[in-house]
Amino acid sequence: MSSVTYEKVGVLGAGAWGTALAAAMVRANRETLLWAREEEVVETINTHHENTLFLKGVALDPKLKATGLLEDLSECDAILMVSPAQHLRSSVISLKPYLKTDCPLIICSKGIEVTTGKLMSDVMAEVAPKQPFAILSGPTFAAEVVRGQFSAITLACEDEKLGNDLMDAIGTVNFRPYLSTDVIGSQIGGAVKNVLAIATGIAAGLDMGENTRAAVITRGLAEMVRFAASYGAENDTLMGLSGLGDLLLTCSSTQSRNMSLGKALGEGQTFSDYMADKLSVAEGAHTVKILHKIAVDRKISMPITEAVYRIIVDGEPVSDVFDELVNRPFTREDE
Numbered sequence: 001m002s003s004v005t006y007e008k009v010g011v012l013g014a015g016a017w018g019t020a021l022a023a024a025m026v027r028a029n030r031e032t033l034l035w036a037r038e039e040e041v042v043e044t045i046n047t048h049h050e051n052t053l054f055l056k057g058v059a060l061d062p063k064l065k066a067t068g069l070l071e072d073l074s075e076c077d078a079i080l081m082v083s084p085a086q087h088l089r090s091s092v093i094s095l096k097p098y099l100k101t102d103c104p105l106i107i108c109s110k111g112i113e114v115t116t117g118k119l120m121s122d123v124m125a126e127v128a129p130k131q132p133f134a135i136l137s138g139p140t141f142a143a144e145v146v147r148g149q150f151s152a153i154t155l156a157c158e159d160e161k162l163g164n165d166l167m168d169a170i171g172t173v174n175f176r177p178y179l180s181t182d183v184i185g186s187q188i189g190g191a192v193k194n195v196l197a198i199a200t201g202i203a204a205g206l207d208m209g210e211n212t213r214a215a216v217i218t219r220g221l222a223e224m225v226r227f228a229a230s231y232g233a234e235n236d237t238l239m240g241l242s243g244l245g246d247l248l249l250t251c252s253s254t255q256s257r258n259m260s261l262g263k264a265l266g267e268g269q270t271f272s273d274y275m276a277d278k279l280s281v282a283e284g285a286h287t288v289k290i291l292h293k294i295a296v297d298r299k300i301s302m303p304i305t306e307a308v309y310r311i312i313v314d315g316e317p318v319s320d321v322f323d324e325l326v327n328r329p330f331t332r333e334d335e
């Protein structure tokens, strides 16, 4: 069977990640068009080859073009969807009238829809049930991908032939996709790790040390695995790039917006003060609202997630919540 080439690629959403992915698509020799919500972003990319709002100071390839018109994406052979998770639904609905029926959407948002508890694949099934789609997720800070530094990433697609064609279209030596068919598992890692990165950041802000960070990552991984199992996800997926890989990255660096948010909370700032002047999204602060609820409904033990929920949603003092977290009764490691 001949493979499809996907020459023209669109990217919807020109935050840090959408911009970095668009740069990666240009490097993969795709004819790339980046759709931005903000006029300033369209303008500065097209005239100065820089995204001054979301990736300031990084020179973009002049071949990368931006637009503010969704209809300009109508000729695309594949489109990467890079809006924040809470806006994926409205983005797909707005784009739908301009989509070719066989144009695959590659979902790059990491999170769970707060109002419905749905994964991004469930949102797709509801709003564009006939559109082919894949999930792209893994340990990839935008600032490194945009500079062309080596990164590996999971591309998950139920249709293996489509997944292979998409890998060939978007992959390069320094942007290396690995194929998976576990669409569910590959979304859960990316959504849950953002909440755990907030927890790791809080521990760092409280000056709890490196042993604590390793403990939060490892016990957090146990929460992620239990949560994923309740969706029938494959354990190997959680041990791969989109699970453990992204958890390690995001919990290891203040390049992470989620970890930075946690660190600020640990150092005593309030959530609203910290977020007040931020344009960028800290997905974990949204996801935690619904993640905790689903965990309670499904009776899944997720104490670190619960701690983040109590701090961000209930506004409880960080030190009280973390004291309680570490003072729980001793238990088995496999529980």
Ligand SMILES: NC(=O)C1=CN([C@@H]2O[C@H](COP(=O)(O)OP(=O)(O)OC[C@H]3O[C@@H](n4cnc5c(N)ncnc54)[C@H](O)[C@@H]3O)[C@@H](O)[C@H]2O)C=CC1
Pocket (backbone or CB within 6 Å): 013, 014, 015, 016, 017, 018, 019, 036, 037, 038, 054, 082, 083, 084, 085, 087, 108, 109, 110, 111, 140, 141, 142, 143, 279, 280, 281, 282, 283
């Ligand atoms: N930045 C990164 O390194 C990575 C980000 N991601 C994921 O990509 C997704 C997008 O994140 P970033 O590009 O980093 O965003 P960002 O934080 O850099 O920028 C915010 C984005 O939100 C958009 N936005 C704001 N209000 C909106 C609305 N009402 N409707 C639709 N869009 C709206 C802005 O246009 C902008 O694209 C998130 O789910 C994130 O978890 C995934 C991998 C890496």
Ligand SMILES: O=C(CO)COP(=O)(O)O
Pocket (backbone or CB within 6 Å): 110, 138, 139, 140, 141, 142, 194, 197, 246, 249, 250, 255, 256, 257, 258, 259, 281, 282, 283
């Ligand atoms: O998802 C990411 C890296 O893989 C980016 O993490 P933050 O959203 O916390 O910056």
